[in-house]
Amino acid sequence: MGIFNRKHRSSSSSSSRSSDHRMSSLSGKVIMVTGGNSGLGKQSIMEFAKHEPAEIWLAARDLHRADQTVFELSRQFPTTEFNVLEMDLASLDSIRDAAETFLYSARRLDVLLLNARAGGSSSPPPSMTRDGYEGAFGVNHMGHALLTKLLMPVLLHTVRHNRNGGCVADVHVVVVSSVLMNHAPRRGIRFDKLKAPPPPNRYYFSGRRFAFRNYAQSKLANTLFARRLAREYPQLTVAAVHPGIVRTNIMGVIARHDVLAKLGRPISQACMASVQDGIQNQMWAATSQDIISGEYYSHVGVKGRMNKLARTIFWQRNYGNGLR
Template identity: 75%
Template sequence: MGIFSRKPASVRSETRMPSLTNKVIMVTGGNSGWGKQSIIEFAKHEPSEIWLAARDTYRANRVIDEIYKDFPHTDFKVLELDLASLDSVYDAAETFLSFASRLDVLLLNARASSGSCSAPCMTRDGYEASFGVNHMGHALLTKLLMPLLLRTVRKNRSGGHVADVHVVVVSSVLMNHAPRRGIQFDKLKAPPSKYSRLTLRPYAQSKLANTLFARRLAREYPQLVVAAVHPGVVRSNIMGVLARHEGGVLGRFGRPLSRACMASVEDNIKNQLWAATSQDVVSGEYYSHVGVRGRMNKLARDDLLAEKLWQWTEVELENYIALNTRCSD
């Protein structure tokens, strides 16, 4: 059986990963945890290319060297990408577009928390760190790669193949702990308070933004298959990072929880892999488990909030692109 052989009872459709022959895949944050294991599982189905996009290219190359030994028929490539810098995102997109002729799966897996940086928790472009990395960096990457994603859809259709091209945004059930207003637009360019960092509200807000972005992206581009997913609570480095940088409850319990009380990465990446490859995905939905959708709070279902975030993001990115273009002339 394939990676999806263990599925909840509510999922009755076949969930085996389909063939990935000739497909090109990009995974952000593939150096460890969810991203690395996703790349391994994709590689088992022999896509044409897998791009590992990460900030630390030394570690990324070591990961690729390790994986390539078991999967020599796939072309693995490392792409330098620091989501905390829009300049880095822009450069990464330009590099990728200069080499790739198609993009079938864009897995926006990388994530960061305010707890993983030193004060002030801001990106180089002046956004609160969690929001800047998890939403703004990925939003710019998606925007810049969109022409190629749409071109891949057209290629599939002209070749008589299924046209599905997938964009998967890794969100989290923690979005339910976002501020009551959902997105605090007046605070997105200010460092969070110490209290907010301890309550994980900035991170939760960024995960809510991920879900809203996926809903609105699906509406804007009905040619694509877009999904937001909860990856499960797994033994990843995120809780350990939070514990190292925060005191109180996180400092006391984050590290033990990350080792003892969470499921393995292999068990809990099935949801994002399914969303990245299955023809049963309903575009624009949030999936809490493989094939299980609709478990969103009121804020995540708020189309007006999704539209407001989309427009706010578009203005920010268009201003950045215009400035970047002027500077390069």
């Protein structure tokens, strides 16, 4: 378990296209972002840091890379304290250890951004987690759901502290989902297949279909989890968001392992949003007071585009067979 701190004084750096105009001061607030080493997570941390929160926690598996990221960010944003929290979302024990460390070290948590992901539409066949679950579902949903459950005491404590201090009880949990949930199995999450290993490597196209389907159902689980969490904890503001199809370094990793992805990369890159644009939805969801808790937002502030499968599963599980 590792925590590395960097403290300095303020910076005025900003990007030409930022979410500054949407975000009020974050003074005194504590934020945690999973998967903050690069891409959307790192860019989100940079946007948060512009508004001088008290602390930002970067939860990551690779401590060396995370510490390098924190060192870089602390030079740009010297008034914010950056903390690296060692956590492997593919290991339930690692998540428990990380949550215990955070609960021991921090007194509040105002924003929990569940940003990390495993897999994708063009990824190689997924691996299994250390606990024997299919990799994409284990990391994207199970790992984040357990982390949220373990951090619930400090989230609720922050709500009570805000109310006692006469402030708005404004504690946000943001789950980064994806429009790819539309491609989940028609009957919903295949719980009977969650411990099934990927097809042998020789079955190339079967492996790709397997990876795509499992990633899609993990994103469906993210969306359902956000809605259920909002129902169970009305004190919190919860949202699931689609960041768009974004140019991140995961595309380079995919291309190294996938011939078709490598050939199509120049065209696909031209059609993708920048990382700066890609974070706008999750930054809005993490800070806005206009969120309808439990909603899925496919664009900044645009709700009501949760697919029929997600709506059906949620209402059947919670209210019987009737749809609303």
